[in-house]
Amino acid sequence: MNQPHERMTITDIKLLRLRVIEELGDIEPAWDLGGRMNFQIGGGAVVEIHTSAGITGIGPAVDPQFLPRLKELLIGQDPF
Numbered sequence: 803m804n805q806p807h808e809r810m811t812i813t814d815i816k817l818l819r820l821r822v823i824e825e826l827g828d829i830e831p832a833w834d835l836g837g838r839m840n841f842q843i844g845g846g847a848v849v850e851i852h853t854s855a856g857i858t859g860i861g862p863a864v865d866p867q868f869l870p871r872l873k874e875l876l877i878g879q880d881p882f
Contacts (some may be wrong), residue, residue, distance in 0.1 A: 812881065814851075815869065817847055817849055818848050822842045823842075823843045823847070831882065847863035859881065
């Protein structure tokens with residue numbers, strides 16, 4: 803006998819910062835002579851979206867200042 807399914811919803815959104823493994827320092831990019839760019843291995847961030855079904859999605863990071871508003875807009879919504 804089929805049971806009605808509960809609607810899956812977003813329950814939480816987290817920003818996970820990735821650690822920097824190595825600082826490579828500044829270089830002069832070929833496209834910007836005289837300019838400087840800092841490079842490192844690692845770093846950055848990803849977003850985790852958690853659901854009521856226990857499924858977690860992972861996506862590109864957002865600016866941390868937008869996270870509270872994203873939570874306000876998306877928690878309780880269908881992830882699809």
